[in-house]
Amino acid sequence: MAKVVYGSELSAELKQQMKQKIEGYVARGMRRPCLAVILAGDDPASHSYVKGKEKACQAVGIESRMHYLPATVGQKELECLIDALSQDDGVDGILVQLPLPKGLDEDSAILRISPDKDVDGLHPVNVGKFFLGEEGFVPCTPLGIMELLKRMECDVEGKRAVVVGRSKLVGTPVARLLQNANATVTVCHSRTRDLASVCREADILVAAIGKPRFITKEFVKPGAFVIDVGVNRKDDGHLCGDVLFEDVEPIAAAITPVPKGVGPMTICMLLANTLQGYERKML
Ligand code: GUN
Numbered sequence: 001m002a003k004v005v006y007g008s009e010l011s012a013e014l015k016q017q018m019k020q021k022i023e024g025y026v027a028r029g030m031r032r033p034c035l036a037v038i039l040a041g042d043d044p045a046s047h048s049y050v051k052g053k054e055k056a057c058q059a060v061g062i063e064s065r066m067h068y069l070p071a072t073v074g075q076k077e078l079e080c081l082i083d084a085l086s087q088d089d090g091v092d093g094i095l096v097q098l099p100l101p102k103g104l105d106e107d108s109a110i111l112r113i114s115p116d117k118d119v120d121g122l123h124p125v126n127v128g129k130f131f132l133g134e135e136g137f138v139p140c141t142p143l144g145i146m147e148l149l150k151r152m153e154c155d156v157e158g159k160r161a162v163v164v165g166r167s168k169l170v171g172t173p174v175a176r177l178l179q180n181a182n183a184t185v186t187v188c189h190s191r192t193r194d195l196a197s198v199c200r201e202a203d204i205l206v207a208a209i210g211k212p213r214f215i216t217k218e219f220v221k222p223g224a225f226v227i228d229v230g231v232n233r234k235d236d237g238h239l240c241g242d243v244l245f246e247d248v249e250p251i252a253a254a255i256t257p258v259p260k261g262v263g264p265m266t267i268c269m270l271l272a273n274t275l276q277g278y279e280r281k282m283l
Helices: 007-027 044-060 075-087 106-111 124-132 140-151 171-180 195-199 262-282
Strands: 034-040 063-069 093-096 160-164 184-188 204-207 225-228
Touching: 007 044, 007 140, 007 262, 034 044, 034 075, 034 262, 044 063, 044 262, 063 075, 075 093, 075 106, 093 106, 093 262, 124 171, 140 171, 140 225, 140 262, 160 171, 160 195, 171 184, 171 204, 184 195
Parallel strands: 034 063, 034 093, 160 184, 160 204, 204 225
Antiparallel strands: none
């Protein structure tokens, strides 16, 4: 039976610590940290994610400035807003919710975010710093995964880690973080041959493929630490992960559920990155 590690619980603890720190700064007469969020269009999932981010900011005492733009917003107008926020000394973090509506250029928009406010870690300057081992911003979901492994009491050093998925936001950066923590890392993807046998070598298995309940016990070495990054919506509207939980849980050492696993940690690390941006500037 695996230890089931809830990101919802861990994030509540970490948020409590951040709240105390922020109230300490405010008591010393400093302003609150501030996150600016830009959401263009009316995609319901994006609106729901952004609402969650706003609520989380409130809970820890980070000011949130929400900018809702119509789906018809022009590239120029969007980038003018990003420029203004980049130059605003009262803003510590800027998040442009992705995907942007059709017709808008995401890469061009991200380039306009000041790298020292890029709390998503998406700007090429931050991607470059991360891969060079320099201080910058690291994407939130990978940071959350590393916190979950700590909570699992998983000593990453020397372990064999397999990451399934190579996205910019999750697979590629989490592989790098695991490598930095001295794991031996394999990154798998849709063209990997005999995926199950590669996954079975993993002491740490990170599933970030976007295929509902794809990872069954045939993919898992007994005693492995399993992190499920999948967020898939079932026909009944409920969420499920990339891992078939009831199949894998009996043989894993520890596993994260979906929902209440990685998702809450992503938001928590967004707050942590915003606080980090604030501290770099203000302390
Ligand atoms: N859309 C889905 N996940 C994310 C994220 O982590 N950051 C941004 N900006 N957009 C997203």
